[in-house]
Amino acid sequence: MSEARVLEAVDDRRKELIEFAQKLVSIPSENPPGGEKEVVAAITPVIDRYSLGETRVVGRDTSRPNILTTMKGNGEGKRLLYNGHTDVVPVGQEERSHWKTDPFGAEIIDGELYGRGSADMKGPIASMLYGAIALKEAGASFTGDLVLAFTADEENGGYYGAQYVSEEGLAGADVCLIGEPSGMKSGFDYLATACRGATCFKLVVRGTQMHSSQSDIRNAVNAGLKLCKVLYRMSEELEIRHEPHPLYPQGVTINLGETLSGGLEYCIIPGYAEAKNDIRVLPGMSKEPVMKDLNDFLDKLRREDPQLDVELVLDDGQGWVEGAEIPADHPMVTTLAGATSTVLGFSPVTGGFTGGTDAKHFVSVANTPTISAFGPGLLSLAHGPNERVPVEDLIKGAKIYALAALRYLQ
Ligand SMILES: [Zn+2]
Incomplete structure (x- = not known):
């Protein structure tokens, strides 16, 4: 043959x-x-x-x-x-x-x-x-x-x-x-x-839902606006530390705001907002250091803004993919x-x-x-x-x- x-x-x-x-x-x-x-x-x-x-x-x-x-x-x-x-x-x-x-x-x-x-x-x-x-x-x-x-x-x-x-x-x-x-x-x-690989995660921000006409007399925490600020700061400042990889000289990619949702209607200060995001990680990277970098960054934002109520929620299936x-x-x-x-x-x-x-x-x-x-x-x-x-x-x-x-x- x-x-x-x-x-x-x-x-x-x-x-x-x-x-x-x-x-x-x-x-x-x-x-x-x-x-x-x-x-x-x-x-x-x-x-x-x-x-x-x-x-x-x-x-x-x-x-x-x-x-x-x-x-x-x-x-x-x-x-x-x-x-x-x-x-x-x-x-x-x-x-x-x-x-x-x-x-x-x-x-x-x-x-x-x-x-x-x-x-x-x-x-x-x-x-x-x-x-x-x-x-x-x-x-x-x-x-x-x-x-x-x-x-x-x-x-x-x-x-x-x-x-x-x-x-x-x-x-x-x-x-x-x-x-x-x-x-x-x-x-x-x-x-x-x-x-x-990838980590897929939601950022969930909670605020105070209320009548927007009272936003100047009551303490309004606008979840939508806070989420936008979090995403903007992450896009400018977040770094995920990792060893260089010869096949991926560009490193990890951080992809934010892949979905954005929250709020209910005109005239209501949104009490809830969320965004789906992913970080494309490289072969050989492990979960814990990536999570540490993400959580440390969010902690820094929380310290700067005591009103910020932000939570990181890993996706059930794709929260961490090698x-x-x-x-x-x-x-x-x-x-x-x-x-x-x-x-x-x-x-x-x-x-x-x-x-x-x-x-x-x-x-x-x-x-x-x-x-x-x-x-x-x-x-x-x-x-x-x-x-x-x-x-x-x-x-x-x-x-x-x-x-x-x-x-x-x-
Ligand atoms: Zn395919």
Whole structure:
């Protein structure tokens, strides 16, 4: 069996792979609320048709399932996990008018598949699945296991998806690759060996709700105004101390006022106001020092203004999310770069992912070294209107994933 036969086996199924990607894109699994069940229902028959391996559909909630398939090699060997998420971000009512196609029409125009999730990341799921099918159909021989895990809920933190399968011990592997779209300027030009973590928190300010006509004779503490002052001071002065990280020379980012709410109506001094915020932290940073910097800063503001009643409330799910990193010389990173070079004639640049991916769960819960993102599609086109991916890149992705698995599992 030669590698050439594996690549041919991908080419033999080009049409099928593209139609499968279209089928996935046509399912509106917007999260919230999710709707991953229908995506799993579309994946299952393909896995069954090719008898890929032992398959399980599992989840915290039956309406938010995850599907895992284990392809067994010949004999003992390493365990390689390929992961993709089956949910997509919402299109948005307002943004829908900016699309030139139906976001769930899965149309192909000038060689590009359009639709929400085409790049992020139903197209990459099609590439991963057909890469595995090509190995099977070409009779490829490898040791160990190739596990495909298509999981729910990535776009909303992964509680039903990667976090669940990690907690249940289903995601333990020697290494994991997440096929998130990672192209920066062109397809496959970038391989993310790290991703940022985050702390998501609310700032809640309480004041005295009262008739605004009396604000000059009674002591009015305007919660809305106080919150604005807190946010302004933080934007100007807050520093989160951390070690420099070579992949993130720009450091952490502090993102304030992502939502703002409070108050009731004209003529009422607001007694309550809140804002949602996040700080994107770097791989290797830990929670306690970040919380200390935040709390010390708020204490300073409280000392300056005894009327300030401000509380920091960490988000239930995303209050603290670790960053993740795998060494750039890890055997799977170099194997992927080598497979890319064979298929495309160039190697991707390695570096950090600006955002977060499900890597955090695989690393911090399942203890599996994880490549945060390497997959077809451009990151800049994800989450926006007219999301699209060249169908040729889906074929290339399948070839790269197949070769990389074959080489890594020797
Ligand atoms: Zn994604």
